[in-house]
Amino acid sequence: MNAIEVRGLRKTYGGHTAVAGVDLTVAEGEVFALLGPNGAGKTTTTEILEGYRRRDGGEVRVLGVDPATADRRWRADIGIVLQTATDAADLTVREMVGQFAGYYPDPRGVDEVIDLCGLTEKAGARISSLSGGQRRRVDVALGIVGRPKLLFLDEPTTGFDPEVRRQFWDLVRSLAAEGTTILLTTHYLDEAEALAGRLAVIAAGRIVAEGTPRTVGGRDRAPATVSWVDAGGQHHLNTTDPVRAVTELAARGRVSELQVRQPSLEDVYLNLIGAKA
Numbered sequence: 001m002n003a004i005e006v007r008g009l010r011k012t013y014g015g016h017t018a019v020a021g022v023d024l025t026v027a028e029g030e031v032f033a034l035l036g037p038n039g040a041g042k043t044t045t046t047e048i049l050e051g052y053r054r055r056d057g058g059e060v061r062v063l064g065v066d067p068a069t070a071d072r073r074w075r076a077d078i079g080i081v082l083q084t085a086t087d088a089a090d091l092t093v094r095e096m097v098g099q100f101a102g103y104y105p106d107p108r109g110v111d112e113v114i115d116l117c118g119l120t121e122k123a124g125a126r127i128s129s130l131s132g133g134q135r136r137r138v139d140v141a142l143g144i145v146g147r148p149k150l151l152f153l154d155e156p157t158t159g160f161d162p163e164v165r166r167q168f169w170d171l172v173r174s175l176a177a178e179g180t181t182i183l184l185t186t187h188y189l190d191e192a193e194a195l196a197g198r199l200a201v202i203a204a205g206r207i208v209a210e211g212t213p214r215t216v217g218g219r220d221r222a223p224a225t226v227s228w229v230d231a232g233g234q235h236h237l238n239t240t241d242p243v244r245a246v247t248e249l250a251a252r253g254r255v256s257e258l259q260v261r262q263p264s265l266e267d268v269y270l271n272l273i274g275a276k277a
């Protein structure tokens, strides 16, 4: 069974079409990233999958169930980390995670979750006293305490410092290694590249490209840029066969500052968005 199956999903707000026929399949155990500019329709799509918004058209199955008619048992298998951070509650981190653990039939241990999220030192601190990045980690803790089969992460690392981001990536990898399916929405292309097995780019409510981070948008077939300096100055060559270009340059000799640059995921993404947005 696929964890997520979406066919022809549509959502309109007033006269504005936010999601204009999205098809999406995410297999069990996959980490799948949804990329796209502000207003592309990512949150609308994921909130329909989470059962928080009604759709206007299309077929949706999440863990085999239509989220529009799902019950509490289904909800217990879903973990959600929303874009907005947890309210500055008067509870401590341990109390808050403990309270959420009580909502689920088979929760993880409270201290295990706190440790996984790098919050051990702050376990006894009130949430209202935490920094933005630490609060975000509490959101993640609340999203995973129920041992979800499917975890939605909506821009999870916004406001994280680089070290904490890396720790968070390790956490996502360990959840994925345990078999958790993860749908990740992010604006950080390095994050998508580091974590996702597959990804889709959404623009103006439509999927404009889908693939692995290496192949999406024809990235693996796009020309590379070979640059070098010789007696004639600096040169740049766009070529689909950079190995041959470098071999020929090496045979010529007296070449310095040789560089081969493959298109980055960001190059491909910006190209896709520029063309379709």
Ligand SMILES: Nc1ncnc2c1ncn2[C@@H]1O[C@H](COP(=O)(O)OP(=O)(O)OP(=O)(O)O)[C@@H](O)[C@H]1O
Binding pocket: 013, 017, 018, 036, 037, 038, 039, 040, 041, 042, 043, 044, 045
């Ligand atoms: N509740 C709402 N009422 C009216 N319009 C909405 C509502 N929610 C979203 N929209 C509109 O739908 C479109 C898609 O919004 P959505 O929040 O899904 O985008 P997004 O890709 O998640 O953007 P971001 O990257 O900024 O989070 C936008 O044009 C937005 O203004």
